[in-house]
Amino acid sequence: MGVAAFFCGLLLCVMGFGRWHETGSPWWLAGTLTLLALVLVGAITGGGKKTG
Numbered sequence: 001m002g003v004a005a006f007f008c009g010l011l012l013c014v015m016g017f018g019r020w021h022e023t024g025s026p027w028w029l030a031g032t033l034t035l036l037a038l039v040l041v042g043a044i045t046g047g048g049k050k051t052g
Contacts (some may be wrong), residue, residue: 005042006039007040009036009039010039013039016031019032
């Protein structure tokens with residue numbers, strides 16, 4: 001996962017939390033938490049580069 005993708009994912013999460021705060025819809029909250037989890041898992045597992 002590239003640095004730009006990580007920051008784009010975080011930006012989308014912040015925007016999703018803002019939309020959830022505006023609408024109060026549980027779907028926005030669930031989608032935003034799912035996206036945040038995917039971004040964090042991608043950042044943790046995609047950090048290592050294989051050599052050889």
